Amino acid sequence: MAGIIVVGLALVRCAPSTPEDGSSDPRRPTPSSVARGMPPTGLPQQTASPSGDASPGAPSGETTSPAPTSTNSTDSPNFTDSPHSTIPPTSPGATSRPVLPGDSTAGTPDSPSTPGHTPGPGGAAGPKVLYLTFDDGPSEWTPKILQVLAQHKAKATFFELGQQQKAFPGVVDQVRKAGHTIGNHTFDHASLRAKSWSGIEEEIKGGPTSKCLRPPFGAVNSDVRSVSADLRLRVVLWDVDTRDWTRPGSATIARRIVEDARPGAIVLMHDGGGNRQQTVDALGEALTTLADQGYVFRALDC
Numbered sequence: 001m002a003g004i005i006v007v008g009l010a011l012v013r014c015a016p017s018t019p020e021d022g023s024s025d026p027r028r029p030t031p032s033s034v035a036r037g038m039p040p041t042g043l044p045q046q047t048a049s050p051s052g053d054a055s056p057g058a059p060s061g062e063t064t065s066p067a068p069t070s071t072n073s074t075d076s077p078n079f080t081d082s083p084h085s086t087i088p089p090t091s092p093g094a095t096s097r098p099v100l101p102g103d104s105t106a107g108t109p110d111s112p113s114t115p116g117h118t119p120g121p122g123g124a125a126g127p128k129v130l131y132l133t134f135d136d137g138p139s140e141w142t143p144k145i146l147q148v149l150a151q152h153k154a155k156a157t158f159f160e161l162g163q164q165q166k167a168f169p170g171v172v173d174q175v176r177k178a179g180h181t182i183g184n185h186t187f188d189h190a191s192l193r194a195k196s197w198s199g200i201e202e203e204i205k206g207g208p209t210s211k212c213l214r215p216p217f218g219a220v221n222s223d224v225r226s227v228s229a230d231l232r233l234r235v236v237l238w239d240v241d242t243r244d245w246t247r248p249g250s251a252t253i254a255r256r257i258v259e260d261a262r263p264g265a266i267v268l269m270h271d272g273g274g275n276r277q278q279t280v281d282a283l284g285e286a287l288t289t290l291a292d293q294g295y296v297f298r299a300l301d302c
């Protein structure tokens with residue numbers, strides 16, 4: 001008779017490792033400290049350059065809508081045109097941390113409104129105010145835009161790059177002397193979400209001195225907001241994206257500005273990153289139409 005051999009198997013269960021406690025890391029924001037607010041409420045108006053901004057109240061999940069540039073490398077060697085939803089991946093050297101409330105994980109570039117931003121001053125009780133903003137300059141196109149704004153007695157905010165300010169210092173002076181405001185758009189248009197805490201600080205500090213920050217590509221997360229708060233900068237996104245960087249034609253850009261305009265809205269355009277003749281042409285047409293509708297154009301308090 002054949003023998004039957006039974007071999008006993010020992011089962012070993014490994015205890016789960018204890019989660020890393022990041023509470024002791026002073027750089028790492030806690031969920032309660034995450035800066036959720038968009039531009040704060042009640043920004044003061046100025047006589048020479050009236051300004052205002054938005055109220056807080058962001059829903060969970062912020063857009064990563066963007067801002068980008070030229071297909072001609074000779075226009076701006078550090079930029080490449082890319083879809084609005086394209087954001088560079090996190091670099092290998094970036095600080096690793098768990099996902100926290102306020103992190104942006106997906107882009108909705110064609111949304112007519114930036115989550116968390118509500119119309120600023122200029123409702124039914126007062127004038128219809130529109131806030132024009134221009135990114136990626138200064139450049140050789142900025143003076144042309146300044147001329148159009150002057151013709152329409154309009155004020156605007158220019159979110160400039162540190163490297164572009166070094167290349168066009170005289171244009172920076174023109175912007176300020178004309179009564180417009182300047183915002184920080186970092187040093188060289190790098191995605192802040194792809195950087196470590198110190199890398200975010202370096203990029204922002206390399207940009208213009210300002211009270212406002214517009215992160216390139218609109219890419220924000222809890223680290224970006226927390227660093228911005230530490231540096232006393234308000235994160236300012238937008239409500240109306242003209243997508244002028246795609247150069248769809250001046251008529252299309254003007255139509256997008258006019259059709260999407262509403263009191264208190266922030267309009268995104270570009271004065272740098274490539275050929276901006278279409279933006280220059282569209283701006284005059286749009287301002288004429290909107291002025292006839294009762295709009296006034298003011299700079300943000302940056």
